[in-house]
Amino acid sequence: MSDSPMFWRIVRRLITANYGRLFVILLALGAGAGITSALLNLQIDANRRLTTEFRALGANVIVTPRDANANSSGGTLDQALLTGLPAENSGKPVPAVAFLYVIGAVAKAGEIHHQPAVIAGTEGQGLTQVRPGRRTEYSAELEKDPAACEIGAKAAAQFKVHVGDSLHLRNQGREATCKVFAMVAVGGAEDTQIFAKLATAQSLADLPGRISLIQLSVTGTPDSINRFISALSQRLPTADVHGIKQLAEAEGKLYNRISGLLTITVIIVLLLTSLCVMAGMSNVAMERKNDVGLMKAIGGSVRSVVRLFLAEAILMGIVGGLIGSAVGIVGSIWLGKTVFGVAAQPRWIVYPVSVGITTIVSIASAFPLRRLASVRPASVFRGEA
Amino acid sequence: MFLRLVADSFTRRPKRKMLTLAALALGVAVATAALSVSLDVGDRLAQEFRSLGANLLVTPEADSLPLEIGGVDYRPANAGAYLPEADLGKLKTIFWRFNIKAFAPILEVQVKANSFGGDSLVVPPPGPAYTVIGTWVKHEVKIPDGTTYVTGIEKTNPWWQLKEGRWFAEGKNECVIGKNLAAAMGTRLGELPGSGGVVAKDKLKPGSTLFTYTLNGHLGPKLHVVGILDTGGPEDNSIVVPLDIAQSLADKPGQYRRLYVSALTKPEDAFGRKDPKTMTPAEFDRWYCSPYISAIALQINQELKGTDVRVIRRVAEGEGTILTRVRTLLWLVTFAALLAAALAVGASAAASVIERRTEIGLMKALGAGSGLVGVLLAAEQLLVAFVGGGIGYAVGILLARLLGQKIFGFTPEPNLFLLFIVLVLASLITLLGSAYPLRRASQYDPAPILRGE
Numbered sequence: 121m122s123d124s125p126m127f128w129r130i131v132r133r134l135i136t137a138n139y140g141r142l143f144v145i146l147l148a149l150g151a152g153a154g155i156t157s158a159l160l161n162l163q164i165d166a167n168r169r170l171t172t173e174f175r176a177l178g179a180n181v182i183v184t185p186r187d188a189n190a191n192s193s194g195g196t197l198d199q200a201l202l203t204g205l206p207a208e209n210s211g212k213p214v215p216a217v218a219f220l221y222v223i224g225a226v227a228k229a230g231e232i233h234h235q236p237a238v239i240a241g242t243e244g245q246g247l248t249q250v251r252p253g254r255r256t257e258y259s260a261e262l263e264k265d266p267a268a269c270e271i272g273a274k275a276a277a278q279f280k281v282h283v284g285d286s287l288h289l290r291n292q293g294r295e296a297t298c299k300v301f302a303m304v305a306v307g308g309a310e311d312t313q314i315f316a317k318l319a320t321a322q323s324l325a326d327l328p329g330r331i332s333l334i335q336l337s338v339t340g341t342p343d344s345i346n347r348f349i350s351a352l353s354q355r356l357p358t359a360d361v362h363g364i365k366q367l368a369e370a371e372g373k374l375y376n377r378i379s380g381l382l383t384i385t386v387i388i389v390l391l392l393t394s395l396c397v398m399a400g401m402s403n404v405a406m407e408r409k410n411d412v413g414l415m416k417a418i419g420g421s422v423r424s425v426v427r428l429f430l431a432e433a434i435l436m437g438i439v440g441g442l443i444g445s446a447v448g449i450v451g452s453i454w455l456g457k458t459v460f461g462v463a464a465q466p467r468w469i470v471y472p473v474s475v476g477i478t479t480i481v482s483i484a485s486a487f488p489l490r491r492l493a494s495v496r497p498a499s500v501f502r503g504e505a
Numbered sequence: 506m507f508l509r510l511v512a513d514s515f516t517r518r519p520k521r522k523m524l525t526l527a528a529l530a531l532g533v534a535v536a537t538a539a540l541s542v543s544l545d546v547g548d549r550l551a552q553e554f555r556s557l558g559a560n561l562l563v564t565p566e567a568d569s570l571p572l573e574i575g576g577v578d579y580r581p582a583n584a585g586a587y588l589p590e591a592d593l594g595k596l597k598t599i600f601w602r603f604n605i606k607a608f609a610p611i612l613e614v615q616v617k618a619n620s621f622g623g624d625s626l627v628v629p630p631p632g633p634a635y636t637v638i639g640t641w642v643k644h645e646v647k648i649p650d651g652t653t654y655v656t657g658i659e660k661t662n663p664w665w666q667l668k669e670g671r672w673f674a675e676g677k678n679e680c681v682i683g684k685n686l687a688a689a690m691g692t693r694l695g696e697l698p699g700s701g702g703v704v705a706k707d708k709l710k711p712g713s714t715l716f717t718y719t720l721n722g723h724l725g726p727k728l729h730v731v732g733i734l735d736t737g738g739p740e741d742n743s744i745v746v747p748l749d750i751a752q753s754l755a756d757k758p759g760q761y762r763r764l765y766v767s768a769l770t771k772p773e774d775a776f777g778r779k780d781p782k783t784m785t786p787a788e789f790d791r792w793y794c795s796p797y798i799s800a801i802a803l804q805i806n807q808e809l810k811g812t813d814v815r816v817i818r819r820v821a822e823g824e825g826t827i828l829t830r831v832r833t834l835l836w837l838v839t840f841a842a843l844l845a846a847a848l849a850v851g852a853s854a855a856a857s858v859i860e861r862r863t864e865i866g867l868m869k870a871l872g873a874g875s876g877l878v879g880v881l882l883a884a885e886q887l888l889v890a891f892v893g894g895g896i897g898y899a900v901g902i903l904l905a906r907l908l909g910q911k912i913f914g915f916t917p918e919p920n921l922f923l924l925f926i927v928l929v930l931a932s933l934i935t936l937l938g939s940a941y942p943l944r945r946a947s948q949y950d951p952a953p954i955l956r957g958e
Binding site: 382 | 524527528531532534535538539542546550553554556557558560561562569570571572573574575576579662663664735736737738813815816817818819820821822823826827830831833834835837838841842844845846848852904908911
């Protein structure tokens with residue numbers, strides 16, 4: 121291009137001629153870019169985070185003996201299964217806890233009168249995750265005790281025990297004691313149970329190395345959880361692996377609803393944000409009528425005039441986009457922290473995408489200038505705007 | 506003259522004004538759509554969360570410890586306390602009665618059962634013991650105020666779905682069988698001819714007949730199987746019958762043992778978690794009149810005497826955290842939309858003032874004071890704000906309806922209060938956007954402008 125230095129000089133002049141205008145344009149484009157990148161980043165993060173949030177609902181996958189049915193309480197599994205479970209799904213750890221249930225006679229240590237109660241022996245990581253509840257009393261120190269046990273709120277009221285008290289457990293002549301380290305309100309059958317160490321329950325039931333079931337809390341989208349279940353059932357042919365239907369169905373439905381809601385809202389907001397920025401920018405661009413008239417009067421062709429403004433728009437779009445998107449991504453990290461309590465991970469793909477969108481918006485805003493091609497220089501100079 | 510000047514600026518250059526108007530309308534549309542979705546979505550999502558099932562569990566207060574493993578209570582039927590079914594209508598009289606979405610009582614009883622194919626006249630011997638769950642399905646509850654309310658287990662536990670057939674009708678000897686039990690139990694079709702005692706069996710299916718016996722072998726009612734139940738839980742191994750049949754099998758007329766309540770609640774915040782006993786009377790009133798799950802539990806406890814109302818924590822807390830997060834997220838998106846709208850509107854307002862320097866110069870040359878020029882331009886901008894705001898509101902409501910329908914299958918109602926807020930916002934933003942250029946414009950010295958400098 122022979123007039124290249126001239127071309128760029130004019131572009132530079134167009135941009136720097138009026139600092140107020142430059143500021144308005146950069147502000148509009150930058151804010152648009154910032155909102156775009158922040159929302160996109162937050163949206164990607166939220167969809168992923170949502171699956172983690174659902175784990176507040178507790179265990180969603182359960183491994184039971186294949187031949188178990190309600191009337192044969194004899195069905196048990198080998199304890200070794202617990203160690204062979206996958207440690208993570210979708211990059212998140214999978215808490216898994218083995219349970220063995222025994223109906224035994226229980227009393228506060230020192231009292232003679234025993235009452236029947238369900239004793240659940242547990243072993244594994246993350247009992248509080250698979251069995252969410254509210255611990256009304258808790259002592260971290262006592263938890264380290266090798267014979268520590270946790271008691272459901274209703275059972276605690278029945279036996280009149282508190283944290284620090286000891287319980288005497290008995291089943292068919294076999295005996296054990298444990299020290300209460302926590303009291304938990306779950307709002308289900310668990311409230312009436314006593315959670316002891318697995319070994320204690322096994323010795324009470326005389327079932328060494330056996331467990332009743334394993335509960336897992338698997339993080340992931342509904343599809344990924346289903347894949348986890350089918351992969352696990354193939355690995356454990358002796359056991360029945362199934363999702364808890366109550367959670368699986370509700371989670372699937374809620375996940376789709378919420379992520380759909382977010383996606384659609386974000387798309388609409390982005391679309392309208394672009395349109396808003398565009399409308400605002402076009403307004404600014406229309407002001408350029410005089411410049412166009414002058415350029416045409418001194419012999420500029422329509423094409424070269426349009427090219428000038430296009431170059432300006434692209435430059436502004438890139439600069440506004442680069443600044444705004446960077447601010448937006450940093451902002452979304454902070455926003456993620458306020459919403460989910462965990463800083464959102466910046467996705468780098470968001471950066472070029474939002475800079476691209478901003479540039480496109482900026483070019484589209486310059487589009488009304490094409491209509492100025494029909495501007496008659498004479499009428500501009502006469503002031504017939 | 507003032508009005509004529511304002512009107513003139515609209516009619517003379519409609520295209521420019523249209524552009525400003527479009528920017529404003531779009532901005533307001535985003536704001537309206539986002540605001541009305543955010544305002545409504547909390548309630549809608551709370552409804553959706555009821556698909557997780559009941560969040561409150563009511564049991565007798567003076568109960569012996571239930572020996573429940575895997576959904577089966579191993580206590581003998583005569584142990585433990587029961588609650589009167591007749592009281593249940595009172596649930597719909599508590600302060601937050603409209604937040605009680607559904608409730609269903611449960612009475613479990615161990616029963617022996619056996620089955621012959623078809624409508625056999627021969628009574629089979631008692632089979633092994635099974636768990637029978639008595640409950641409500643589409644039950645009409647009489648409310649003390651004279652009305653009736655229809656509720657049942659399908660609403661409290663939406664994952665109890667029928668694989669085949671239909672739910673039992675109340676007042677009839679009908680039952681629904683868990684899918685595992687249906688497969689395991691089977692119907693005796695009778696001895697195969699010439700096989701020497703080999704019995705042919707078929708899966709229990711709708712149409713089969715089930716004979717029931719008490720645990721000591723006395724013949725009970727004859728039940729028609731009308732459906733196969735799939736819950737994915739312990740109920741898959743049980744027989745589900747109308748509550749009154751379970752009551753007669755257990756010999757506990759008019760009583761139940763467990764009640765599931767599904768209530769719409771507000772996520773518990775720091776205040777909701779406070780112990781009501783430590784609250785001041787004013788705080789207690791505020792807590793009592795907020796639909797916190799703990800407040801609803803207390804109100805149920807006050808109506809149903811001798812009960813222990815417990816919050817099903819996994820459901821209540823899971824719902825609470827997720828709802829709070831989604832809500833915050835939506836407010837954030839709404840705020841972003843408002844910000845974008847404000848910027849666009851501000852930018853176009855600023856541009857339209859800058860562009861009219863000549864006009865302002867001329868007015869001042871003709872003797873208009875800075876104040877008058879400012880008021881004139883501000884009036885124009887306000888007019889644009891109102892027209893654009895109105896159009897934007899209409900578009901935004903349409904958008905919100907579309908959104909609501911797409912995601913939740915409901916349409917948010919147009920909210921007049923929102924129109925007010927949106928118009929105020931639009932005027933404020935327009936004025937703010939044009940404030941600085943207006944101030945500068947009113948300070949213009951007419952002479953250089955008129956000279957075209």
